[in-house]
Amino acid sequence: MMEAIVVNCFGKPENTFQAIRLPIPHINDDEVLIKVKATSVNPIDYKIRSGDLPHLVPSFPAILHGDVSGIVEKTGTNVRKFQAGDYVYGCIGGVVGINGALAEYTTADYRLLSKMPNGMSFTEAAAVPLVGITAYEAIFQRAKIVPGQKVLIYGGVGGVGHLALQFAKFLGAKVYATISNDQQDGIAKKLGADYTIDYRKETVEDFVNKHTEGKGFDMVFDTIGNQHLANSFEAVKRKGTVITTVSLDKIDLSLIHEKALTLHTVYMIIPILYNDEDGKKEHGAILRHITELMEQGKVMPLIDPVSFTLHEIAQAHIYAESGKSTGKIVIRV
Template sequence: MKAQIIQSFGDPSVFERKEIPKPEVQPGQVLIQVKATSVNPIDTKVRGGAVPALSPELPAVLHGDVAGIVTEVGTGVTNFKPGDEVFGCAGGFKGTSGALAEFMLADAQLLAHKPKNLSMEEAAALPLVSITAWESLFTRGQLKAGQKILIHAATGGVGHVAIQLAKWAGAQVFATGSSKEKLDIATQLGADVGINYREESVQDYLQKYTDGKGFDIVFDTVGGENLDRSFEAAAINGTVLSIATRSTHDLSILHAKGLSLHVTFMLLKILDKDQRKLHGEILSKIAETVEEGKLRPLIDPTTFTFDEVSKAHQYMESQKAIGKIVLKNNW
């Protein structure tokens, strides 16, 4: 089968198209005819060699997000059959093979039936970011109706999903962005208020929208100095959720305000076979939410084919994308 592989870690030019053996289905697994995938920041980090603990052995096929059609099922698989349309974040990391190929072998526990009202490309945009947002908001944050939540990076991969899920859950949603265009998108997705962080300081918008008390929950999808701003924006006894916490911070403000900090790193469940079923369960709930019309992916208008994966990674690293970058299998 055709595949985009890397034989060394490096810049986006390391991808090369090769013919490799088609994988054979194993117990508990399904073989997927890949129709589409999407790029996540972790995919560029793996390609660049920045996360050796997560990296597959070389030569490797990368990318976790997949949407496609089941062609074979292994023994013990009862929830999928050949011909089923599925989606998931199912490989491209240590001990697994990725989606940048004609076929992908995946643990059935990591998959769910594709939402009927989405195209393959739309479905491929959702798995990693929707699982991350769901686990952060509901498993970690215990978000409840009526709470005030601040979500940073409104049009980012995780941010745009979190806005919709928080609104679906009945929260009052505030979202930050760097331009009117991005804030307009945020309100179209369901945010009650868009905040331009380049024009308003944390104290400015705390005073304006919370009488200076702060937000019940702050979801930081940016990291770095923005995590400090998230601590500042949280109310006393509030909760801060983070997906980017590889940095050093003064945590005294957490003590002073009695804050809780929760970190979500969804890839850990892919590496731990005993927890994989939790991803499939979340994706089934995500699919229901999509089919109810309460969630849709935000996809950047610049799309790519599998033969253009190097360009897709360059575009991701340019930080010019709004929403998700998707790739269609052109083989």
């Protein structure tokens, strides 16, 4: 038997999470059994819990959270890349039909996993998968960055944004990151931002004129959505590229036409939702490349100083939804 934290209904975190005992799950031929060491909070986790994304919820009682780091306990007959004792990490589920990582043990499709970077802790590794793959898809696969290009990242010290900032810098871009206070300014510059922009103090027109002589940025990556997506269309140059992770809104697309823009959306859980084998393999390959970058010291995860245990998951969700965190919130199992 194992302990798991489940939700049986939608609602506020203090009213939904419950600790129960469940049998340790069985694995199929393409899975590994993982002894969970850590997981992290992503917006999709608290949106599912609150009922904002009911179509993504696993069957009740649901075990949420996709990100996991841990130790392989057992492997299926088709698994060749991993063996018992390996330290692994990945984004494995926590969505419809697939339980997540809020438990002492979980199963995972081996194609979604990578071995952890040498010297990295379980808490650090658990912070990376969902946001890392999302940022990687945006910057390495969609942006087609040429060294010297000016790249604007909305949410420069957020979960996705702080890794996108580092990826863009690695590819030779001149990186501009939006921030909202002096502490974030220091963090963004430490991560490699060439310039920071306090979006509360400067209008889009002001910082476009200041940093691009009114021409606009070559690429804008929006990790926040809402008005920031509309602002991205304004901030990018003619025939430039806008990439977003949050396009769930009704937005005037006139500027896309008037400036002949290219718009990409990134939704990294598609391979998990639709059991896309090629997509799962790609996630594993992306994580392996991120692992190399972290081992080389080119990329580092930003962990919020406030951490939580499995039994403090409600407090972790409350903190995540407060908007006060910086980087990723990690839960130790």
